[in-house]
Amino acid sequence: MQTASFTSRQLFLRHQAQTSDFPLLLEIERAEGVYMYGPEGARYLDLISGIGVSNVGHRHPKVLAAIQQQLDKYLHLMVYGELVQAPPAALAHALHHTLPTRLNSVYFTNSGTEAVEGALKLAKRYTGRTELISCHRAYHGSTQGALSVTGSEEFKRSYRPLLPDVRHIEFNHQADLDQITSRTAAVIVETVQGEAGVRVALPGYLPALRQRCQEVGALLILDEIQCGFGRTGTFWAFEQFGIEPDILLTAKGMGGGMPIGAFIAPQEIMAVFKTNPILGHLTTFGGHPVSCAASLATLRVIQEENLLAGVHEKAALFRRLLRHPAIREVRGCGLLMAVEFESFAVLKPIIDRALEHEGVLTDWFLFCDNSLRLAPPLTISKEEIEEACAALLRAVEHVTSTLAS
Known part of the structure; x- marks a missing residue:
């Protein structure tokens, strides 16, 4: 037609x-x-x-230039993580320099919800545990794993059953931290709750959460998909709260308008995807060279301007x-x-x-x-x-x- x-x-x-x-x-x-x-x-x-x-901003000239330069070289080549491609390698290096030293391994995805999915798998595989804890009124995405840890039953009811062994706690309620135990693989929390109407952590809450996770051996996943890449006035929102995550999630603002996301963790945690089974997490288009070139330009614009x-x-x-x-x-x-x-x-x-x-x-x-x-x-x-x-x-x-x- x-x-x-x-x-x-x-x-x-x-x-x-x-x-x-x-x-x-x-x-x-x-x-x-x-x-x-x-x-x-x-x-x-x-x-x-x-x-x-x-x-x-829309169509920043430096982002457009980076996209055009990459278009003149190559687009998709092969499934993620095998061929050495300059854009994702350079972006991973630049991201590392914005982060605490231990967050040194970047897995690129196509979106924020895919970053959540990868991080949840990573936490369960690394810890050998199954329980996941998130907050009421948290939003982490719409795919089934991400939806499972999203904190609104209204959004989930029609799609159950979702992931089992998911528990929700109240954001900013330190008393609820006792629910994090040696059964918990990870706690996933937005550094600043977005879809709950911009709820900022109270003084002491995030450090107490960080400490509780360390005490019981649970991983702390910080979702900065909406609040990262400069949105809150520091490059990463967690810089304002005196803590470091075990796994960091980013997307949205990192692409300058192009689709891209990532989950970032220490190499010793990310390494579990290499074996038992090999290729423990895959994405065909994650780390797409054009999106990575745009993201690197975005990062540099934030810094240089x-x-x-x-x-x-x-x-x-x-x-x-x-x-x-x-x-x-x-x-x-x-x-x-x-x-x-x-x-x-x-x-x-x-x-x-x-x-x-x-x-x-x-x-x-x-x-x-x-x-x-x-x-x-x-x-x-x-x-x-x-x-x-x-x-x-x-x-x-x-x-x-x-x-x-």
Whole structure:
């Protein structure tokens, strides 16, 4: 069938799998920096970065250049981990230099949920244990293993049975740490809980979790898929909490817009994938050279353009400007922020109004639907923040005034 007689929107609705009955249906033709543009030239200020992906903005010139250079050399060659390819090797080396010395072995995947799957397998294989512990209202992905450790029964109920021997504890509740025992293979926790509405660890919680894992021989897996790669103001969020993980997960912001993820561990832990059985974990496209080239460029942009230095100042500007009687709280860690309202019934019209009348794209959180998500590119300027906040406040005022009348 020829597609010329159909619009992109019609083709999207006819043939592309939908995940809700109310897709946003916002058609985008191109994107640059913090802005996206529709076919008719409408401009949208992106305050969610593709859900934490475009940390260095859309189509950063240095990322595009790295992609083009790799396109001129080769694309996929062979299944991961056999042929020596410069992009993944260079990226693994660069990642190691952002990390504690012991985190020196990188396994590349295609996504965050694949990084979770690999890390869970690795923990069970290394420890010889089966119990996995995660937190209520945690989000770790949608594949079956990752979904098993996601902390929302509503999201899991229709897909059971999932992985057995999974236990959930409350984030920030030190009393629950006693549930971590010598049966536990690993505890997987978001350094900053994202889909719960940006919940930051209380002082002492993560060190206590780290200590408990050491006491019982369980591995600590830190999920920084959403909060890593500079999002919180340090390259890795765990740097702010005085701990180190046994396994670190990353994805989203690491690719500069290209699909890539990774789980990172000490070599002595990662080595268990070599034997009994050989090829203990495989992915055909993990470490794809184009994605790795884009990721290395992204890492260098963050470092060379000193993007981390401005994160806290920009977050403070959002907090200072976003004041309205309807705003109950602004939570955050760096440029991962949540703006809380009374209810979803109040928030959803604000999101819709901001998009349709102000050209500002926002969102809510899976497990916190009364809070507005703010996760703009780290490259966002002071003027763009002022523009975004003014637009959001106009939307808030319009909706709250309408609801009150």
